[in-house]
Amino acid sequence: MADTKKDNAKGKKTGTKKRARKTTKAPRSKERQLRKQQTNLAILAGCFLLGTIVAGLFIVLHWPLPHQQPVTVSHQPVTAPSAPVTVPTPVEPPPIPAVTPPAVTPPITPPPSPAAGKRIAIIMDDIGLNLTTGSAAIQLEPPITVSIFPDERYSTKLMLMAHDLGREIMIHIPMEPINYPRNNPGHLGLFWQRSDAEITARIRTIIASLPYAVGGNNHMGSEFTRHVHQMDLVLMELKKAGLFFVDSRTFAESVAAQEARRLGVPTAVRDMFLDNERDSDKILAQLYQLAHLARQRGSAIGICHPYPQTITALREFLPQLEQLGVEIVPVQQLLY
Numbered sequence: 001m002a003d004t005k006k007d008n009a010k011g012k013k014t015g016t017k018k019r020a021r022k023t024t025k026a027p028r029s030k031e032r033q034l035r036k037q038q039t040n041l042a043i044l045a046g047c048f049l050l051g052t053i054v055a056g057l058f059i060v061l062h063w064p065l066p067h068q069q070p071v072t073v074s075h076q077p078v079t080a081p082s083a084p085v086t087v088p089t090p091v092e093p094p095p096i097p098a099v100t101p102p103a104v105t106p107p108i109t110p111p112p113s114p115a116a117g118k119r120i121a122i123i124m125d126d127i128g129l130n131l132t133t134g135s136a137a138i139q140l141e142p143p144i145t146v147s148i149f150p151d152e153r154y155s156t157k158l159m160l161m162a163h164d165l166g167r168e169i170m171i172h173i174p175m176e177p178i179n180y181p182r183n184n185p186g187h188l189g190l191f192w193q194r195s196d197a198e199i200t201a202r203i204r205t206i207i208a209s210l211p212y213a214v215g216g217n218n219h220m221g222s223e224f225t226r227h228v229h230q231m232d233l234v235l236m237e238l239k240k241a242g243l244f245f246v247d248s249r250t251f252a253e254s255v256a257a258q259e260a261r262r263l264g265v266p267t268a269v270r271d272m273f274l275d276n277e278r279d280s281d282k283i284l285a286q287l288y289q290l291a292h293l294a295r296q297r298g299s300a301i302g303i304c305h306p307y308p309q310t311i312t313a314l315r316e317f318l319p320q321l322e323q324l325g326v327e328i329v330p331v332q333q334l335l336y
Contacts, residue, residue: 118326119299120290121145121334122274122314123217123246125172126305127162128152133306138162140311142318142328147172147217150188150209163212168330170246171213173206173234175221178251185220190234192227199230203237214332215244217270217303222251231259239265244335246270248303266335274304275313283313291324299334 124137128149138146138161146162147170148155162169174185176192188206190199207213216238218225225231225247235256238245244266247257260267271293274286287302294300304310321328 117298118291118294119329119334120294120326121299121301121329121331122290123147123170123270123301123303123331124306124310125217125219125248125303127158127172128155130154130306131157133308133311134158135161136311137306138165138167140314140318142321143167144314144318144328145170145331148210148213149174149186149219150206155210159210159212168332169210169213170331171206171210171216171243172219173203173216173221174219175224177220177224178222180223183220189220190224190230192224192230196233199233200237203234207237207241207243213243215246215266217246218248218250218256220250221248221254221256225251225254225256228255228259231256232263235260235263235265239263244268244332246301246331268301268331268335270303271300272302274302275307275310278307278309280309280312280316283310284317287313287317288324291321291326294326295324301331301334 122144123146124144125147126149127134127137127146129152131154134146134154135158137144138158143165145168146158148159148162149172159169174189176185176189177183180191188202190202194202207216235245245256245260247254247260247267247269249257249270257267257269272286272290274290275283277283283304290300290302304314318328
């Protein structure tokens with residue numbers, strides 16, 4: 001029993017110790033938990049503070065700046081101070097001496113020629129048959145225009161002479177008259193009842209025979225110039241060769257000029273025949289009438305022939321052109 005009592009006593013002591021240990025352990029664990037909580041709170045507080053700082057910096061750095069308002073400048077006049085202000089008297093600059101420009105002599109304009117704008121062209125037909133009269137016509141001064149027959153005895157020689165002297169050369173194109181065969185236009189004559197191919201071939205031969213020509217006019221042709229289609233064949237070949245056409249107007253019903261205009265061929269119409277009568281005085285009167293017509297209308301075209309009477313009248317008339325108030329020009333100058 002004594003041992004039992006001893007054991008019980010030991011057990012009591014041991015239990016007491018154990019309780020004591022348990023009692024000492026409890027406050028320590030609470031302290032640890034409290035410290036841990038405090039540490040966690042501090043960490044949370046630090047994180048919160050750090051987050052707040054970072055957020056504040058972000059807001060500050062990214063916050064939009066206010067737009068700068070434009071500065072308005074007042075344009076109100078500045079009121080002068082009440083006290084009088086003395087303004088220095090401006091010093092007058094020395095006077096600039098006047099510069100006299102050099103005297104300019106106005107250009108001297110010569111008075112207009114009395115012949116200015118009043119022009120005549122004289123065409124001498126039928127050149128090529130006679131060397132003497134043809135040469136005399138070519139050598140007239142001031143020069144006239146010569147219209148040369150194609151393929152006649154003196155045609156080429158007179159063409160070369162006229163070209164060397166700088167004369168205007170035309171082709172005197174033979175065409176069928178109403179009273180054919182009593183009046184025959186020649187072996188190269190154009191006849192309106194021939195085929196288109198024959199008419200075209202013949203006018204090409206005529207053009208090629210006088211290469212220095214710049215235009216043409218009809219010889220006879222009172223029948224041929226009445227027919228539109230046949231005239232068109234001739235005019236188109238003249239156009240291809242770059243030649244103009246003057247309607248000699250041997251018949252009132254001629255369509256030559258109207259068709260030339262329609263086809264774009266430079267053209268004109270004869271105004272006067274000058275030597276229907278082979279009399280020098282009458283031819284001279286016709287020449288004066290031609291000059292009078294040019295003064296009225298500005299220009300006029302006359303046609304004549306290499307008759308001796310015509311050559312005589314022209315030699316008397318041509319030196320008087322300036323006094324008559326006209327000038328003689330190539331036909332081209334009346335067309336272009």
